[in-house]
Amino acid sequence: MAVAGETAKVDPMYQFTVKPLLGENLDIAGYNIAFTNSALWMLITAVVLWVFMIGGMKRELVPGRWQMTVETFTGFIDDMLEANVGKAGRKYVPYIFSLFMFILLANLLGLMPLGIFGVHPFTFTSHFTVTGIFAIISFAIVLIVGFAKHGLHFFSLFVPSGTPLPMVFVIAPIEFISFLFRPFSLGLRLFVAMMAGHVLLEVLSSFVIDGWNAGAGFGLLVGVPSFLLMVAICALEILVAGIQAYVFALLSSLYINDAENLH
Amino acid sequence: MPQIDQMFEIWSSQLFWLLVIFGFVYFVVGRGMVPKVMDTVGLRDKQIADDLAAAQAARDSADEAEEAWRQRENANREAAQALVNEAKAKAQASTESRLASAQTGIDAQLAEAEASIEASRAEAAAEIENVAAEAAQDITQRLANIKVTKTEARSAVKKAMVHG
Numbered sequence: 001m002a003v004a005g006e007t008a009k010v011d012p013m014y015q016f017t018v019k020p021l022l023g024e025n026l027d028i029a030g031y032n033i034a035f036t037n038s039a040l041w042m043l044i045t046a047v048v049l050w051v052f053m054i055g056g057m058k059r060e061l062v063p064g065r066w067q068m069t070v071e072t073f074t075g076f077i078d079d080m081l082e083a084n085v086g087k088a089g090r091k092y093v094p095y096i097f098s099l100f101m102f103i104l105l106a107n108l109l110g111l112m113p114l115g116i117f118g119v120h121p122f123t124f125t126s127h128f129t130v131t132g133i134f135a136i137i138s139f140a141i142v143l144i145v146g147f148a149k150h151g152l153h154f155f156s157l158f159v160p161s162g163t164p165l166p167m168v169f170v171i172a173p174i175e176f177i178s179f180l181f182r183p184f185s186l187g188l189r190l191f192v193a194m195m196a197g198h199v200l201l202e203v204l205s206s207f208v209i210d211g212w213n214a215g216a217g218f219g220l221l222v223g224v225p226s227f228l229l230m231v232a233i234c235a236l237e238i239l240v241a242g243i244q245a246y247v248f249a250l251l252s253s254l255y256i257n258d259a260e261n262l263h
Numbered sequence: 264m265p266q267i268d269q270m271f272e273i274w275s276s277q278l279f280w281l282l283v284i285f286g287f288v289y290f291v292v293g294r295g296m297v298p299k300v301m302d303t304v305g306l307r308d309k310q311i312a313d314d315l316a317a318a319q320a321a322r323d324s325a326d327e328a329e330e331a332w333r334q335r336e337n338a339n340r341e342a343a344q345a346l347v348n349e350a351k352a353k354a355q356a357s358t359e360s361r362l363a364s365a366q367t368g369i370d371a372q373l374a375e376a377e378a379s380i381e382a383s384r385a386e387a388a389a390e391i392e393n394v395a396a397e398a399a400q401d402i403t404q405r406l407a408n409i410k411v412t413k414t415e416a417r418s419a420v421k422k423a424m425v426h427g
Binding site for chain 1: 264265266269270272273274275276277278279280281282284285287288289291292293294296297298299300301303304306307310
């Protein structure tokens with residue numbers, strides 16, 4: 001952060017910088033696989049999720065609060081797949097649950113105010129190199145399941161049922177392009193939403209710091225309202241963290257439904 | 264924007280670690296733990312459904328038992344009522360017959376008593392006749408010095424008694 005007297009400048013994008021922590025020059029086949037802060041927070045997210053799930057493994061007939069919470073989450077994903085895909089959706093519960101919980105916890109952990117302890121959380125879902133991989137995995141599942149289950153008949157997905165024959169030649173390319181855009185929209189939506197919230201919080205925090213650095217008058221006029229707005233936006237970001245994870249899981253399950261049931 | 268600036272240097276590391284860590288999440292959490300949690304929920308739902316079914320069955324059988332008991336109870340009550348009625352009728356009949364026999368006994372005694380009264384009266388009348396005849400015989404001998412036979416005296420007394 002800027003120190004009083006310097007040209008107070010906060011770079012709101014600096015928080016997204018990926019820094020290697022271990023094995024800076026670790027390569028596989030010429031590609032760098034350094035263990036970065038991004039990888040560290042992936043690991044922390046995975047461990048938090050694993051610990052959370054252990055609470056659900058007590059397998060008691062009358063569940064405690066923790067077990068109940070875990071069962072609520074699995075039931076939520078199970079119901080979502082049941083509603084969107086049907087009975088065949090059950091076999092995708094492990095994938096959609098992993099996806100949803102991993103993204104949700106990553107979003108929430110990235111919002112934790114750990115900066116006051118000197119630890120800076122890194123929100124890896126604000127990188128399209130990560131969200132893009134999730135999108136590609138979901139899209140690959142759609143393609144593999146679609147072609148394995150329906151063969152070339154899968155292409156009938158691009159012709160909505162009841163389309164008049166002359167319209168097929170117009171609609172099919174549009175449907176095809178919209179289908180191809182799915183992985184991009186899926187990956188970009190999460191990345192943009194997470195990045196925007198973090199940038200907004202960073203910009204507002206720079207208003208608070210710069211305002212107070214410029215004097216008590218600016219501090220009261222700019223700093224205090226900005227701080228109040230930050231508090232409100234933090235609450236909004238928690239909501240966005242949940243919604244984006246839900247949207248990602250929901251859209252993945254809807255696309256899987258296309259592959260399972262065509263139309 | 265580090266996401267774009269660093270893209271070419273970090274993408275391989277991001278891909279590698281995401282695949283490793285998300286792979287762990289998918290296989291350990293998604294495949295290992297989620298089915299067990301869902302099994303627990305399924306078992307619980309099944310147990311609840313079974314318990315509810317058992318409770319319903321128990322309730323049905325209780326209703327059935329109550330119905331059977333009610334029928335048995337009604338039959339018993341009817342049988343008891345019949346028994347009471349029969350006993351009542353029997354008692355009534357025996358009372359009536361005893362009453363009748365008592366009545367006949369009383370009638371017989373009455374008739375006997377009447378007969379004995381009649382006999383006594385007749386005897387008394389005969390005695391009076393006798394006494395009157397003897398008295399008349401005696402009186403006629405004493406007053407008129409006429410010897411009247413017993414038979415004459417008796418017929419005269421009889422005549423006088425009949426005429427009053």
